[in-house]
Amino acid sequence: MTSSPAEPTGLRERKKARTRAAIQRHALRLFGEQGYSATTVDQIAAAAEISPSTFFRYFPTKEATVLYDPFDPILIAAALAQPPELSPLAALRATADTLRAQVPDELWERERQRQALVFREPELRSAVMDKFAEGIDLLADLAAQRTGRDPGDFEVRNWAGGVVGVVLAAFLGAAGDPEADPLVVLDRAVAHLEAGLPL
Numbered sequence: 035m036t037s038s039p040a041e042p043t044g045l046r047e048r049k050k051a052r053t054r055a056a057i058q059r060h061a062l063r064l065f066g067e068q069g070y071s072a073t074t075v076d077q078i079a080a081a082a083e084i085s086p087s088t089f090f091r092y093f094p095t096k097e098a099t100v101l102y103d104p105f106d107p108i109l110i111a112a113a114l115a116q117p118p119e120l121s122p123l124a125a126l127r128a129t130a131d132t133l134r135a136q137v138p139d140e141l142w143e144r145e146r147q148r149q150a151l152v153f154r155e156p157e158l159r160s161a162v163m164d165k166f167a168e169g170i171d172l173l174a175d176l177a178a179q180r181t182g183r184d185p186g187d188f189e190v191r192n193w194a195g196g197v198v199g200v201v202l203a204a205f206l207g208a209a210g211d212p213e214a215d216p217l218v219v220l221d222r223a224v225a226h227l228e229a230g231l232p233l
Contacts, residue, residue: 054092057082061099062147070155098182100151110176122177123228130217149216153209166202170194200227
């Protein structure tokens with residue numbers, strides 16, 4: 035598989051998706067080589083062979099290159115495609131196998147590096163909280179579509195908040211492990227929630 039699974043279908047959209055992915059790839063590489071704080075937008079742009087003004091057409095800040103998660107839409111689409119008899123949590127867990135089959139190893143490695151960086155850098159860790167808040171909306175939408183309920187229902191949003199909470203706790207706990215696999219962390223967190231959070 036040579037293209038990103040998140041890649042849109044139109045030619046212009048595909049080119050934009052490839053450019054965005056290239057910018058993020060070079061940014062993550064430079065952050066790993068010389069540190070997040072020491073890396074500048076100009077250096078990222080030069081590595082991606084674009085101008086700084088082009089960089090800002092894709093990402094408003096350096097921080098945004100790390101916070102951008104291309105897998106959210108794939109995760110939601112894969113969960114929605116699971117058999118209707120599965121509960122929303124079971125559907126979410128079943129997406130792990132789907133994603134492993136669809137996403138090349140090098141993309142997962144980049145995602146692992148991205149998540150490790152997010153939870154390692156204090157300024158990124160605080161910024162990612164907004165992304166987790168957006169995750170509640172995404173997951174409430176998923177649950178609503180799978181159950182026929184309104185995404186604004188109290189129980190639906192609580193369910194989404196519960197998923198986001200356990201996933202956030204799990205990712206924070208795994209931040210110190212450079213080999214942590216995001217899909218394994220996600221699955222363990224959701225499985226624990228599905229079991230009723232036993233201690």
